[in-house]
Amino acid sequence: MTTSHSVPVVDLNDGTRIPQLGFGVFQIPPAETKAAVLTALEAGYRHIDTAEMYENEAEVGAAVGESGIPREEIWVTSKLSNRFHDPAAARTEGARSAERLGGYMDLFLIHWPLAMLSDPALTWEAMQELTTSGAARSLGVSNFQIHHLEGLARAGAPTPSVNQIELHPYLTQPDLSAYCHEHGIGVEAWSPIAQGKVLGDATLVEIAERHGRSPAQVTLRWHLQRNHIIFPKSATPERIRENIAIFDFSLSDAEMAAISELNRDERTGPDPDTFDMVPS
Numbered sequence: 001m002t003t004s005h006s007v008p009v010v011d012l013n014d015g016t017r018i019p020q021l022g023f024g025v026f027q028i029p030p031a032e033t034k035a036a037v038l039t040a041l042e043a044g045y046r047h048i049d050t051a052e053m054y055e056n057e058a059e060v061g062a063a064v065g066e067s068g069i070p071r072e073e074i075w076v077t078s079k080l081s082n083r084f085h086d087p088a089a090a091r092t093e094g095a096r097s098a099e100r101l102g103g104y105m106d107l108f109l110i111h112w113p114l115a116m117l118s119d120p121a122l123t124w125e126a127m128q129e130l131t132t133s134g135a136a137r138s139l140g141v142s143n144f145q146i147h148h149l150e151g152l153a154r155a156g157a158p159t160p161s162v163n164q165i166e167l168h169p170y171l172t173q174p175d176l177s178a179y180c181h182e183h184g185i186g187v188e189a190w191s192p193i194a195q196g197k198v199l200g201d202a203t204l205v206e207i208a209e210r211h212g213r214s215p216a217q218v219t220l221r222w223h224l225q226r227n228h229i230i231f232p233k234s235a236t237p238e239r240i241r242e243n244i245a246i247f248d249f250s251l252s253d254a255e256m257a258a259i260s261e262l263n264r265d266e267r268t269g270p271d272p273d274t275f276d277m278v279p280s
């Protein structure tokens with residue numbers, strides 16, 4: 001699976017292969033999602049990251065269907081909403097997400113570890129059935145801390161293929177990333193440019209000027225060289241194209257270290273250990 005930008009693929013622990021760069025659609029209104037996804041596919045993206053909670057799965061599915069690109073050439077991830085952790089709901093709602101996304105999901109995640117309406121291991125067990133029915137090819141988790149991952153392992157459950165966590169230069173998550181990599185769990189970095197908050201950083205601006213690139217491109221390149229799977233969001237066509245044009249330059253070890261040292265343990269989103277929102 002290659003595109004005009006030669007996006008590398010990452011081998012996951014269940015034998016599936018995910019494009020390392022994708023396109024995130026969080027906070028893209030449903031009415032704008034189809035056009036944004038079509039722009040991304042046109043630009044060469046072959047991996048889309050959505051969620052039931054984003055309320056735009058159907059529009060992602062429509063864009064994928066209308067793109068003319070064979071479904072099997074596009075990786076589509078979605079996530080189980082916080083209110084569907086009950087095992088019966090996880091099965092039904094996983095199947096519904098798959099339907100909205102054109103028949104199956106390449107990857108289905110538990111969106112948040114808290115707000116569990118059941119034992120996480122039971123939700124996880126119910127999700128395994130979605131791979132048997134064909135609704136999902138690969139299963140993972142999101143926003144899981146080490147203690148959540150250890151809980152799944154203690155229950156004897158299969159290891160998730162990925163853990164999708166907030167991760168960017170201001171929140172580098174060294175312990176959690178190391179744990180995931182040591183246990184064969186792919187690290188997906190959400191809000192890879194901290195929703196734009198890192199882009200004015202003097203270190204990133206200076207490195208970007210040196211390479212004749214934008215701070216966003218340098219930040220995304222830093223992720224790639226740290227083996228993160230990323231899916232920056234943009235509703236702006238020029239930025240969608242800019243964010244995938246990062247495969248023809250590389251950062252030096254010193255530049256990589258300077259960016260990693262920007263860590264401030266600063267979140268842009270909720271802390272998984274205190275976030276317990278169940279949308280109504």
Ligand SMILES: NC(=O)c1ccc[n+]([C@@H]2O[C@H](COP(=O)([O-])OP(=O)(O)OC[C@H]3O[C@@H](n4cnc5c(N)ncnc54)[C@H](OP(=O)(O)O)[C@@H]3O)[C@@H](O)[C@H]2O)c1
Pocket residue numbers: 023024025026027049050111142143164165189190191192193194195196199214216217231232233234235236239240242243269
């Ligand atoms: N699992 C989870 O709990 C979770 C949580 C949050 C996000 N995610 C996933 O991660 C994806 C990405 O995270 P995110 O959407 O929170 O944030 P992000 O990708 O870090 O940043 C998106 C913001 O940066 C702007 N931007 C994008 N490219 C830019 C560029 N080249 N130059 C300047 N500004 C640029 C966008 O503006 P415009 O759109 O106006 O261009 C938007 O405001 C989401 O879409 C979603 O798929 C998952």
